[in-house]
Amino acid sequence: MTVKRYLTAALLLLALMPGLALADNAVFEELGSKAARAAMEQLNVEKGGSNLLILTDAGHAMVDGQTTQAAIKGLTEESGNSIGDGNLFQVLRAYWKPLWFYFFNKATGEAVFMQANDQSLNKTPEEFSALSDDQIFSKISKANVNLNYMLNHTDEGNATFADAFNGNEFALVGMSNVWAEGGSFDFLQATCFHDHLCPGVTSGYMLARYVEDKLPITSSSESYKVIACRPWCKDDMLQMRWDATPGKSGMFVMALTDAEVKALAEKYNQSDVAGVYIRWNSTANQGDAMVLTFNWTKVYELTGTGAGVWTGPSWGSKLVMDMEMLPYWNQPEDFVTTIKEFAVDQATLAKLQNAGMHPLKVAGVM
Numbered sequence: 001m002t003v004k005r006y007l008t009a010a011l012l013l014l015a016l017m018p019g020l021a022l023a024d025n026a027v028f029e030e031l032g033s034k035a036a037r038a039a040m041e042q043l044n045v046e047k048g049g050s051n052l053l054i055l056t057d058a059g060h061a062m063v064d065g066q067t068t069q070a071a072i073k074g075l076t077e078e079s080g081n082s083i084g085d086g087n088l089f090q091v092l093r094a095y096w097k098p099l100w101f102y103f104f105n106k107a108t109g110e111a112v113f114m115q116a117n118d119q120s121l122n123k124t125p126e127e128f129s130a131l132s133d134d135q136i137f138s139k140i141s142k143a144n145v146n147l148n149y150m151l152n153h154t155d156e157g158n159a160t161f162a163d164a165f166n167g168n169e170f171a172l173v174g175m176s177n178v179w180a181e182g183g184s185f186d187f188l189q190a191t192c193f194h195d196h197l198c199p200g201v202t203s204g205y206m207l208a209r210y211v212e213d214k215l216p217i218t219s220s221s222e223s224y225k226v227i228a229c230r231p232w233c234k235d236d237m238l239q240m241r242w243d244a245t246p247g248k249s250g251m252f253v254m255a256l257t258d259a260e261v262k263a264l265a266e267k268y269n270q271s272d273v274a275g276v277y278i279r280w281n282s283t284a285n286q287g288d289a290m291v292l293t294f295n296w297t298k299v300y301e302l303t304g305t306g307a308g309v310w311t312g313p314s315w316g317s318k319l320v321m322d323m324e325m326l327p328y329w330n331q332p333e334d335f336v337t338t339i340k341e342f343a344v345d346q347a348t349l350a351k352l353q354n355a356g357m358h359p360l361k362v363a364g365v366m
């Protein structure tokens with residue numbers, strides 16, 4: 001065997017050795033374990049307890065080209081939390097964002113945030129195991145994120161929102177409080193897709209419930225199509241819940257000018273036109289459409305969070321809305337109104353979706 005051939009064979013053997021290929025996953029799994037172990041100690045929670053929520057962007061974030069889903073395995077093995085138990089969620093982040101872990105104890109309101117230090121991950125599993133938490137995590141912070149506590153201790157709330165969770169404060173605090181109040185799995189899962197829990201996602205939930213009640217899906221030929229005009233956070237909820245994605249022609253997103261938004265609000269009792277919602281039958285090539293509004297003015301009034309009315313800290317108003325909208329999840333008709341109903345054929349559907357047309361003019365509401 002020549003040297004060249006020997007080297008080729010040796011390289012081939014190395015490439016085929018499963019131990020080497022799995023090394024990165026082993027490090028990420030251990031990272032998840034170490035994060036859970038440290039946080040559970042700080043939060044004083046036992047494995048398998050029902051008070052712990054774990055949120056992470058593992059599986060979305062990548063480190064040096066490596067995917068990070070193995071960290072979730074470590075988190076689950078150490079804590080007992082899992083997607084199946086509804087107490088572990090993957091929050092969507094772009095792959096180039098930092099890898100972080102977040103743990104919330106609903107019994108005390110305390111939470112621990114940890115961000116992985118990329119440099120520590122470029123090690124063998126043996127080297128990595130020997131590192132201290134301070135070497136593995138570039139940030140470890142703890143705060144009480146119970147919303148009532150924060151509103152009663154605004155100095156602590158201000159400090160938390162200054163940078164305790166590296167810019168993820170609003171997302172993590174909102175999800176924690178709504179989860180603790182019994183927010184349902186489907187809602188939280190869609191929230192994770194949106195990146196954060198804001199009142200806009202909640203409005204999407206109400207719009208969805210309203211449409212599902214008025215135009216229920218009754219056959220496998222039917223699906224919902226959304227003309228999101230104007231778009232806001234609600235539309236990410238609808239994509240997730242109805243599988244109404246733009247790539248499959250389930251959603252068409254079109255903005256309005258400021259002048260159009262103002263004119264529509266004046267025309268429709270200070271409600272916001274949310275879009276055209278179509279139950280489409282792909283066998284019959286026809287459907288039923290509703291143009292709906294969502295009454296934000298009423299939400300602001302009910303929750304005391306409107307401009308000039310809210311006197312609390314700037315980080316608080318949307319979180320208060322999140323919580324105070326909870327009791328209305330099942331009463332969408334309190335905020336959603338139908339301003340037009342019409343039958344849709346193939347030609348009308350094409351007009352509603354076409355970039356050259358104005359869907360609200362096609363629908364005859366402006």
Ligand SMILES: [Zn+2]
Binds near residue numbers: 194196197198200233
């Ligand atoms: Zn939002």
